[in-house]
Amino acid sequence: MEFLKEFFSQPFVLGLIVGLLPTALAWKSAFATRHLAKKEREKNEKELVELKAHLQTQLTINASGNDSLQKELEQLRSQNEILRINLAAAQQKPGRAEMRHLQITEAAVRTMREQAPGFAQAWERAMRDAEQIAEQQDSGLVKMMRRIIPSLGMGKSKAEMPSDDAQNGH
Numbered sequence: 050m051e052f053l054k055e056f057f058s059q060p061f062v063l064g065l066i067v068g069l070l071p072t073a074l075a076w077k078s079a080f081a082t083r084h085l086a087k088k089e090r091e092k093n094e095k096e097l098v099e100l101k102a103h104l105q106t107q108l109t110i111n112a113s114g115n116d117s118l119q120k121e122l123e124q125l126r127s128q129n130e131i132l133r134i135n136l137a138a139a140q141q142k143p144g145r146a147e148m149r150h151l152q153i154t155e156a157a158v159r160t161m162r163e164q165a166p167g168f169a170q171a172w173e174r175a176m177r178d179a180e181q182i183a184e185q186q187d188s189g190l191v192k193m194m195r196r197i198i199p200s201l202g203m204g205k206s207k208a209e210m211p212s213d214d215a216q217n218g219h
Contacts, residue, residue, distance in 0.1 A: 158172065
């Protein structure tokens with residue numbers, strides 16, 4: 050025991066102990082830091098693997114969504130083209146030009162009703178007469194005859210036309 054007392058009381062040993070003590074503490078701290086860093090690195094690698102898997106899943110979902118949107122877009126484009134072709138074909142059918150002319154005439158008549166004095170009364174009388182004739186043609190024997198002979202009943206005959214004297218009360 051004496052030997053240990055004497056040994057530890059020597060300045061070299063004291064200096065060695067004083068020097069080794071902080072070194073041991075630094076070594077212990079470095080070991081703990083390395084251990085902690087290793088755990089943190091493992092945790093980060095695990096999180097990275099999970100994030101990569103999540104990203105892969107998200108990219109797969111987005112890719113399938115984009116594919117379905119692309120297919121739908123192509124389908125809509127083809128439908129649009131088909132509708133455009135059908136519209137062009139429908140506009141080329143017989144009677145379309147006549148319908149357009151009828152619409153233009155109707156617009157002109159509306160304008161004349163608003164602007165020309167006296168035109169409206171004469172026009173309304175002519176419209177009533179034409180409606181009565183159309184009703185007669187669409188019902189009964191005249192309708193059946195029109196189906197058999199399409200050109201029959203399209204124009205007014207002198208017998209069907211009411212005279213101006215009868216309308217005016219003369």
